[in-house]
Amino acid sequence: MTEHDTPPAEISPTEQAGRFARAREKQSMAILEDYVEMIGDLIAMHGEARVADIAERMGVAHPTATKAVARLKREGLATSRPYRGVFLTDKGEALANWVRVRHRTVVDLLIAVGVPQETAEADAEGIEHHVSRRTLKAFEAYLTDK
Amino acid sequence: MTEHDTPPAEISPTEQAGRFARAREKQSMAILEDYVEMIGDLIAMHGEARVADIAERMGVAHPTATKAVARLKREGLATSRPYRGVFLTDKGEALANWVRVRHRTVVDLLIAVGVPQETAEADAEGIEHHVSRRTLKAFEAYLTDK
DNA sequence: TTCGTAATATAGCCAAGGCTTCATATTCTA
DNA sequence: TAGAATATGAAGCCTTGGCTATATTACGAA
Ligand SMILES: [Mn+2]
Ligand SMILES: [Mn+2]
Ligand SMILES: [Mn+2]
Ligand SMILES: [Mn+2]
Numbered sequence: 001m002t003e004h005d006t007p008p009a010e011i012s013p014t015e016q017a018g019r020f021a022r023a024r025e026k027q028s029m030a031i032l033e034d035y036v037e038m039i040g041d042l043i044a045m046h047g048e049a050r051v052a053d054i055a056e057r058m059g060v061a062h063p064t065a066t067k068a069v070a071r072l073k074r075e076g077l078a079t080s081r082p083y084r085g086v087f088l089t090d091k092g093e094a095l096a097n098w099v100r101v102r103h104r105t106v107v108d109l110l111i112a113v114g115v116p117q118e119t120a121e122a123d124a125e126g127i128e129h130h131v132s133r134r135t136l137k138a139f140e141a142y143l144t145d146k
Numbered sequence: 147m148t149e150h151d152t153p154p155a156e157i158s159p160t161e162q163a164g165r166f167a168r169a170r171e172k173q174s175m176a177i178l179e180d181y182v183e184m185i186g187d188l189i190a191m192h193g194e195a196r197v198a199d200i201a202e203r204m205g206v207a208h209p210t211a212t213k214a215v216a217r218l219k220r221e222g223l224a225t226s227r228p229y230r231g232v233f234l235t236d237k238g239e240a241l242a243n244w245v246r247v248r249h250r251t252v253v254d255l256l257i258a259v260g261v262p263q264e265t266a267e268a269d270a271e272g273i274e275h276h277v278s279r280r281t282l283k284a285f286e287a288y289l290t291d292k
Numbered sequence: 293t294t295c296g297t298a299a300t301a302t303a304g305c306c307a308a309g310g311c312t313t314c315a316t317a318t319t320c321t322a
Numbered sequence: 323t324a325g326a327a328t329a330t331g332a333a334g335c336c337t338t339g340g341c342t343a344t345a346t347t348a349c350g351a352a
Contacts, residue, residue, distance in 0.1 A: 013202045016203050016205075017202065023271045059164065060339085061341060061342080062301095063301080063340090066301070071339095082301080114288050119284075125166060170340090206311090208331095212330075228330070
């Protein structure tokens with residue numbers, strides 16, 4: 001029996017539970033993050049972010065996008081005027097910028113360790129939301145030093 | 147205005163929607179994956195996987211774990227005998243093994259690029275589920291060559 | 293300036309994954 | 323072997339994030 005067949009490293013139930021809990025928290029932020037990033041991008045590209053465009057690019061039905069925007073407003077990340085598109089608050093803008101930088105860094109890191117670009121772009125869309133500040137710093141350092 | 151202030155790389159709405167859709171699919175598998183891995187670990191460590199232990203280690207209430215186990219059974223990944231614990235089917239075992247290898251590889255990769263071990267372990271719990279076969283292959287190659 | 297079309301909003305459905313509370317079954321110890 | 327403690331199960335609630343179907347609103351072309 002090699003070391004690879006042994007059970008995983010010892011870890012207390014509490015600690016492990018904490019890791020899962022943190023992963024769940026990150027997940028609950030993921031959709032918000034994707035939407036603010038998307039809204040920011042649409043505004044940068046087209047000068048406005050319409051619900052229909054958001055929905056199309058997110059790959060969901062438009063009422064789904066509408067509900068997501070409602071949540072963004074509830075959380076103080078966005079505003080919207082009926083039939084006039086969606087706008088980011090300062091808080092939303094700040095989040096969008098941070099998320100965008102993180103997204104790029106994750107893609108760059110993946111490519112740097114040998115992941116094909118297309119795969120990197122696809123996987124990053126999910127991975128990014130679980131990359132903590134510390135891990136991001138490590139990625140940046142790695143990309144700089146390399 | 148530097149290149150960093152420009153909008154993200156051009157990508158068709160359809161392609162981008164596909165990426166988000168794939169990320170959502172991965173997410174819907176994440177919980178199943180964590181549970182089969184956990185059940186496999188508990189069996190390896192203690193000879194059995196009781197709902198109470200699963201719940202404690204996942205950081206959820208026991209009815210939540212019970213419902214998750216019900217879903218595993220529905221998907222043909224596990225079986226259970228009342229008051230006798232939970233067992234993995236062949237399919238469940240295969241998934242658990244694959245998930246465990248992937249988990250370790252992700253942790254190793256993160257550490258290899260400079261992420262502190264504790265952070266790596268924590269972030270990997272979420273990241274792993276979005277690492278595709280291709281990306282995993284790249285990680286393995288990187289770890290070997292390094 | 294009207295009116296048809298396209299965009300947006302609203303309502304109501306579903307499944308997943310959390311939770312608490314309460315009932316029941318098993319196990320273990322005295 | 324009876325009874326207490328523990329484990330499991332069942333019921334019912336909430337939020338999120340999907341969906342479809344059906345109003346409404348706004349805009350631009352005629
Ligand atoms: Mn994303
Ligand atoms: Mn992203
Ligand atoms: Mn995990
Ligand atoms: Mn894991």
